[in-house]
Amino acid sequence: MNIYFHITGEDITAEKSQVVHVHSGQLSYIYGFGLEDLDPLSMRRNLMRWCALCVVATVMIVAWETGFYMASITQERGTSMKYQISRAHRASEKAEDPKVVVERKQSERRSTLRKECKLAQMSNTVSEYTIKHMLVVEDYNLVYCFIPKVGCSNWKRILMVLDNQTDSVDGLTSDEVHINGKFKFLITYGPEERTRILRDYKKFFFVRHPFERVLSVFKNKLENAKVYRNNRHFHRFGREIIKRWRLGASEAELMTGENSTWPEFVQYLTHTERRRRFEKSDVYFSDHWAEMNKICSPCAVDYDFIGLLENVAEESKYFLEKLGVNEKVTYLGANTSRPTNSSEAGVYEGYYTKLPQEDLINLWDIFKNDFTFFGYPKPWFIPDS
Secondary structure, eight states: OEEEEEETTEEEEEEOSOEEEEEETTEEEEEEOOGGGOOHHHHHHHHHHHHHHHHHHHHHHHHHHTTOOOOOTTTSTTOOOSSOOOHHHHHHHHHSOHHHHHHHHHHHHHHHHHHHHHHHTOOOSOOHHHHTTEEEEGGGTEEEEOOTTSSHHHHHHHHHHHTTSOSOSTTOOHHHHHHHOOOEEGGGSOHHHHHHHHHHSEEEEEEOOHHHHHHHHIIIIIIOHHHHHTOGGGHHHHHHHHHHHOTTOOHHHHHHOTTOOHHHHHHHHHOHHHHHHHTTTOOSSGGGTSOHHHHHOTTTSOOSEEEEGGGHHHHHHHHHHHHTOTTTOOOOOGGGSOOOOTTSHHHHHHHHTTSOHHHHHHHHHHHHHHHHHTTOOOOTTOOOO
């Protein structure tokens, strides 16, 4: 039986003895050994090639198994990793005490925040807007700055238990939490009491990848027609978006504000002066897309804990243990909310990469501080401005 060798463009016919397939990159090499048909020079040449291929294959396998690759959701296409860390690094983290990992990340996070606040020359005054987003639990000397679309429903459930408003976080819907929760806001305290509470109480908040948060609120509050129809608070925003950014809008669209599109919502966000005038009297609904650093003033408030929604399972467990309430309450997780899949790479990038570069640059300018303050890398699809 005759077989054919294809090696860098050369064809050699030989009797079949053995056939070996080796794949490397995009090349496919086929070696058969009919030694009686090969002269010594050909044998030496093919032996050298075979040895070289073995070395290359071995190096590739070793490199893969030891984890010398990097992935990032914002700097490499088609990935969903949150940090630029190797597989070997992740394995070493798993071997560490989870408490040590969280404490180290907290230290790094706070250090990054201090440095970036200084570079941005941020004010050290706590805004009234922030005070209106701070919930107080006196029995535990605790202050929580809530940011919509960053797991705040679950934290409000926990605060309701700690404040003796309910016995358990189980069974509480998001609507029940937001409507029935009787929270103490820091704004209701006098100036001296506010100062004392901000100085002496434990203060915390959670953040999320800024662009994923913006996409999540659009998909949940505006794109989802069923949710939109049942949430009248967002109807005024839907009507404004369609009125300002949809050419030839029908009477029904102008009246209901339903079915505003992602590009229209981005236009609304990036025309900041017009949006600021429209949202002037709004506090608790436009905050769904307000910058996180403006909501919680992290450059002015010395927070004891800054959590990441991406790590909420381990970080909430750690924080509740530090408070000594881990046997009383737990953080329930994503199955208690309305998931939008905004953190999935295909969904996230599918929405953002369809936007014009000008809109991407304008969005980056709005949320840049949220990225830098909280350690999120610049997305790969944002062009240099």
